[in-house]
Amino acid sequence: MEDEYYYDVVVVGGGNAGLCAAQAALDLGASVAVLEKAPRDERGGNSALTGHMRFPYENVDELAVLIDDPNPDDLAVIHDRLPRRGKEDLWDEVIRTTAGKADKDLLTTHVENAYPTIKWLRGKGHAWVPNIAATAGNTTQMAGRGYRLQERHFGNVEKSGGQIHYEASMTDIIVNRRGEVDGVRAFTPEGFTTFRAKAVILACGGFEANPEMRAKYLGAGWDTVKNRGVPYNTGDGINAALAIGAMPYGSFTSCHASPQDIDRPAYTLPSSVPNGGMRTSRYAYPYSIMVNLEGERFVDEGSDVRGRTYAKMGWSVRAQTGGVAYQLFDSKARGLGLLEDYDRNNATGVTAATLDELATKIGVPAEKLRATVTQYNAAIQPGKLDPSPFTLDGKHTSGLAIDKSNYSISIEEGPFEAYGVCCAITFTFGGLRVDAKTAQVQHTAGRPIPGLYTAGEMLGGLWHGNYPSGSGMMAGAVFGRIAGEHAARSAAAPA
Ligand SMILES: Cc1cc2nc3c(=O)[nH]c(=O)nc-3n(C[C@H](O)[C@H](O)[C@H](O)COP(=O)(O)OP(=O)(O)OC[C@H]3O[C@@H](n4cnc5c(N)ncnc54)[C@H](O)[C@@H]3O)c2cc1C
Incomplete structure (x- = not known):
């Protein structure tokens, strides 16, 4: 006989989405278990590797209440850069980055609940700090970044009576004769274990760490890309849910993939980032020109602010x-x-006194590189450069095969620097269809699956092709x- 446990609610996955779900269920008096595939030392999921959440705020005072001992100088910088991000701005950003494909019901829930959820988290002891870096994606970030957020989440869940089972890898969802979810099976170091539950919440990430699924859905060649995140998100939740008839939803053929250090490791473990770690994102590209090994530009590096282009920029790099x-x-x-973050994080790059020397160092034809740079410099139009991470300066080029729309800084004064980047996947966008008000998973038959819920990367329909930075953590917390x-309510309802 397999070991059996009994809970009101079983949450699969101990990332931000799963732990917000666990906490909310515990707050309503449910008995809750969290099953986490990783060992305790590597807990936290992709959420532990993050920095910020994107949410609307009416004024800087609404940010100040999230910050312990706010420094007025930092708040003044934020006030200068982005004094307000209205709900309508958040809505527009998602519509713009997803080319209008985001599910409007899901987006309404996301936008309406984002700031209230931030306040809920604040009430649970979480805090934010100002983010005034030159290449910031948001105006604030979580205090201690995602790693500390996750540590606080785990502490809160345990204090509230939640039980965390590490190295418990969910394999199947158990469904009874009436089609109601009855629990899950998990593979543990002791063998298979059954976790009976009145309700199950799947929050075990996308399929970014699964080369077979990446190739199947994203296309040829995606099996070999590097993974920015943890090696555990292998699509287990999506596969188990599809096996009981859950409705797949959203974009399975696109994903979040960004420019990363050319020498970054194949994946990242949470234990490598407790104090911020060595970050491998290379997001100063809007202020650069990017060239391929042929010495040619291939993309408009400044088509928008970096927080609205980086998640698709990996695709452009990968195509070279x-x-x-x-x-x-x-x-x-x-x-x-603009290069402080690169210096802090030991970016792989070369410096040279001349462009020809730079070309030799990076293995690009010197004549071609010189021509690319000369044409680019000549095409820059008059206008004021303002390399703000939140507003477009309109400093553009004109007449190039691929023009640059903003932040066009000439490349003429040595020393010259070149930083190598590759594409690495962050997370996948395809997931399960849910009711936008309850996060209950829908069956392909068009009805909700009794007792099954999902959140986080597994929830499909919000992101398509691209997304605004900081949205994954925010949506994970909201849903x-x-x-x-x-x-918890469905578990408490009479059978
Ligand atoms: C390097 C990096 C930086 C990022 N920065 C940001 C940022 O600053 N802001 C932002 O909004 N987003 C960011 N993201 C995206 C963000 O991480 C995700 O959108 C978010 O963390 C998703 O939360 P989640 O809880 O769904 O997934 P996760 O946090 O990945 O949690 C899923 C958990 O499920 C576990 N699991 C997997 N399979 C099983 C199984 N079969 N059984 C049990 N457990 C299982 C995993 O081990 C993991 O702990 C970043 C991602 C990466 C990789």
Whole structure:
């Protein structure tokens, strides 16, 4: 006989979405278990590797209440850069980045609940700090980044009586004769274990760590890309749910993939980032020109602010010879403080006094590189450069095969610098269809699956092709909390 446990609610996956769900269910008095595939030392999921959440705020005072001992100088910088992000701005950003494909019901829930959920998290002891970096994606980030957020989440869940089962890898969803979810099976170091539950919340991530599924859905060649995240999100929840008839939803053929250090490791473990870690994102590209191994530009690096382009920029890099590119800067980038993050995080790059020397160092034809840079410099139009991470400066080029729309800084004063980047996947967008108000998973038959909920990367329909930075963690918290509340209520309802 397999070991059996009994709970009101079983949450599969101990990331931000799962732990928000667990906390919300515990708050309503449910008995809750969290099954986590990783060992305790590597707990936290992709959520532990993150920095920020994107949410609307009416004014900087609404940010100040989230910050312990806010520094007025930092708040003044935020006020200068982005004094307000209205709900309508958040809505527009998602519509814009997803080319209008985001599910409007899901987006309404996301936008309406984002700030209230931030306040809920604040009430649970979470805090934010100002983010005033030159290449910031958001105006604030979580205190201690995602790693500490996750540590606080785990502490809160345990204090509230939740039980965490580590190295418990969910394999199947158990359904009874009436089609109601009755629990899950998990593979543990002791063998298979059954976790009976009145409601199950799947929050075990997408399929970004599964090369077979990446190739199947994203296409040829995606099996070999590097993974920015943890090696555990192998699509188990999606597969188990599809096996009981759950409705797949959203974009299975696109994903979040961004420019990363050319020498980054194949994946990232949470234990490598407890104090911020060595970050491998290379997001100063809007202020650079990016060239491929042929020495040619291949994308409008400044088509929008980096927080609205980086999640699709990995696709452009991956399409180049060898799946690599180089970000080129001249000495002005340093003067503007645009490379501080690269210095702090030991970015793989080369410096040279001349463009020809730079070309030799990165293995690009010198004549071609010189021509690309000369044409680019000549095409820059008059206008004021303002390398703000939140507003477009309109400093553009004109007449190039691929023009640059903003942040066009000439490349003429040595020393020149080039940073090598590859594409790495962050997370997948395809997932399960849910009711936007309850996060309950829908069956292909058009009815909800009794007792089954989902949140986080597994929830399909919000992101397509691209997304605004900080949205994954925010959506995970919003829908995780909703899933937890509804699962607890359904578990408490008379059978
Ligand atoms: C390097 C990096 C930086 C990022 N930065 C940001 C950011 O700053 N802001 C932002 O909004 N988003 C960011 N993201 C995206 C963000 O991480 C995700 O959108 C978010 O964490 C998803 O939360 P989740 O709870 O769904 O998944 P996760 O946090 O990945 O949690 C899923 C959990 O499920 C577990 N699991 C998997 N399979 C099973 C199974 N079969 N049984 C049991 N457990 C299982 C995993 O081990 C994992 O702990 C970043 C991602 C990466 C990789």
